[in-house]
Amino acid sequence: MTGQRSDARRNYQRILAVAEAEVAAHGAEASLEQIARTAGVGSATVRRHFPTRRSLLEAVFHERVEGLCERAHRLSAIEDGRTALLEWLHALVLYAVSARGFADTLSYEPPAEEPSPHSCGNRISAAGTPLLERAIRDKAVAPHVTFHDLLTLAVGIALATEHHKDPETQANRLFRLAVEGLSPEHGIAEVSENS
Amino acid sequence: MTGQRSDARRNYQRILAVAEAEVAAHGAEASLEQIARTAGVGSATVRRHFPTRRSLLEAVFHERVEGLCERAHRLSAIEDGRTALLEWLHALVLYAVSARGFADTLSYEPPAEEPSPHSCGNRISAAGTPLLERAIRDKAVAPHVTFHDLLTLAVGIALATEHHKDPETQANRLFRLAVEGLSPEHGIAEVSENS
DNA sequence: GTGAAAACGGCGGGACCCGCCGTTTTGCCT
DNA sequence: AGGCAAAACGGCGGGTCCCGCCGTTTTCAC
Missing domain, CATH: 1.10.357.10 (Tetracycline Repressor, domain 2)
Structure with a gap:
């Protein structure tokens, strides 16, 4: 149904979890790169899952x-x-x-x-x-x-x-x-x- | 009274004028470097006159x-x-x-x-x-x-x-x-x- | 197992902001 | 008038960020 690959799903969840913490800490301007780093993924991956x-x-x-x-x-x-x-x-x-x-x-x-x-x-x-x-x-x-x-x-x-x-x-x-x-x-x- | 040098006063005014336009156009997040460029001064000069x-x-x-x-x-x-x-x-x-x-x-x-x-x-x-x-x-x-x-x-x-x-x-x-x-x-x- | 598609992540470019530091400009004082 | 110290300047390098490109790895279906 989701049509997503397992690793993609996993990364999505990881990024989302990190993003919640990061946004809670730094507000809407939280650094996307920082989120990527903490989540252990490339910044491009973040942008792939969340284009904006x-x-x-x-x-x-x-x-x-x-x-x-x-x-x-x-x-x-x-x-x-x-x-x-x-x-x-x-x-x-x-x-x-x-x-x-x-x-x-x-x-x-x-x-x-x-x-x-x-x-x-x-x-x-x-x-x-x-x-x-x-x-x-x-x-x-x-x-x-x-x-x-x-x-x-x-x-x-x-x-x-x-x-x-x-x-x-x-x-x-x-x-x-x-x-x-x-x-x-x-x-x-x-x-x-x-x- | 002002204790400022003439060139400093001049630059201050120039920067302020440019800043007004720039802020009006782009809001509080206007680029300081852009202001400096338009005013024809170095970005350091802007920061010298306006530390923050x-x-x-x-x-x-x-x-x-x-x-x-x-x-x-x-x-x-x-x-x-x-x-x-x-x-x-x-x-x-x-x-x-x-x-x-x-x-x-x-x-x-x-x-x-x-x-x-x-x-x-x-x-x-x-x-x-x-x-x-x-x-x-x-x-x-x-x-x-x-x-x-x-x-x-x-x-x-x-x-x-x-x-x-x-x-x-x-x-x-x-x-x-x-x-x-x-x-x-x-x-x-x-x-x-x-x- | 294997191959194609999906997903990944590193790299380079552009824009900022910031601190440093050698150079130029002013203006006072002789 | 001329010289000199202080004030002011601005360029440079470093750090962070966002973004697009593209070769490489992972996944999954066959």
Whole structure:
């Protein structure tokens, strides 16, 4: 089915494993040559399996993205549409903040969004859009808000807090700010503030 | 007073002029060597005047930052604290979106914030904080909001929309979203939506 | 086993950034 | 005016990276 040779498969896995560590350590700009060296393969082999940097990053984050999608599914069972959406968005932000390079990867999908329905951004959109639509139906979110808006905002929060002393805390502040708005509010239901 | 030699001053200006163009064209990652070549100086000279990439970027954006600060001053005369703050924040976002590399520059000031009170981030903070404080006194903004929050959010919006087809439009959407909050609102006073 | 296709990896080229160091330019001081 | 020390310059070599080419090795089907 895969049509791949065994050594190719093996190298693919090795490279991917090393890449995960390397990206976690150095972000989206991790050196491809360094990855090749650590994986014990030639740099050409890395490029053969992952023609572009993006393709490597997509692969690196694939599992975690699936986790997020699954979470969205589970949350769709919750009765309160607003809470479900907020809970999930919060998880998205936290993940984007914690996983170096993830926000960068998401930040420029633009180059032809159509091609791969499996791309991180598209997978996430597919998973999150229903949550947003329900929240809008529940009149809990303004109808002009698109999922793209929310995703971009989450990415922005992650990117902007990346170089802070305590990114997670700052990201939480910004998330809350964006959800509540600038003005002092009339006790809106809080999103869970734990882990 | 400057203590510089005339040729040094001349080269400094030349490099700065070229750098502005180059950064505008290629963002914060513009090639220093390319700048040197275009300016007709050795790459070492560029590094002599601007020891770090950051220092060059700070210089490049200095004028524009001053413009923003001045604008903050003028807006402090307006009667409505909330409007003044929003107007200024909007200008900040628009500038960050339009000037390639600016948001990147702002995004990691962290490395020792103390040293230079002239750094872009510190200048902007100094200019904007009074506006925020007034808005808070006017009960138009929640008291837990810090200027740092607002600046980071603006930077985030700029960074996240950088690779979009129409960054400015998307940035405006996100700005509005963050100001109003996620929920459908009770007609809050709008920020001017023009240029 | 063997042979063709797939996969590999080393090599050279081009672009950077950086530090060193001999050379040129300035401007002060006589 | 002329000389001289310090300031400023810029070229060079080393290191890293990404990329394309191409001869060699590995795999797998027959």
